[in-house]
Amino acid sequence: MPLRMxxxxxxxxxxxxxxxxxxxxGHQVVAEAEDLAGAMAALQQHKPDGFTVDLSLPKEDGLTILKALREADPNVRAIIVSGNSQARIREEVLKAGA
Incomplete structure (x- = not known):
């Protein structure tokens, strides 16, 4: 069954x-967003199976967005996309539920 992302x-x-x-x-992209407001709107409107979230965004970082999504829905699944391979960043993202 295709995921709705x-x-x-x-x-x-x-x-x-x-x-x-x-x-x-084989999956479906049900919405696109550029920031936290767009991500939260997509969560409410589309009830997706998961998110891909850029770690480095101009308004809020991806970690902030991930935490907000998980607060709104503890079962939300996310893949963090980043060119940053620092162990500390990886640990923070995994701790936040990515």
Missing amino acids: VVVEDNALTRELIKEMIECL
Whole structure:
């Protein structure tokens, strides 16, 4: 059964690339967002199976978005997308539920 996903990414080209990868795997992108407000709206409106969230966003970082999503729905699933491979960042993201 295909997953219904939301892509949270501020860069339009990267957002489209992630969307294409998700769809290539047989899943569906039900919404796209650029920030926390858009992610929360997508959660309420679409009740997705999961999110991909960019760690480095201009308004709020991905960790803040992940925490807000998990507070609104403790069962929310997320994949954090980042070019940052620092162990400390990885640990924080995993601790937050990614």
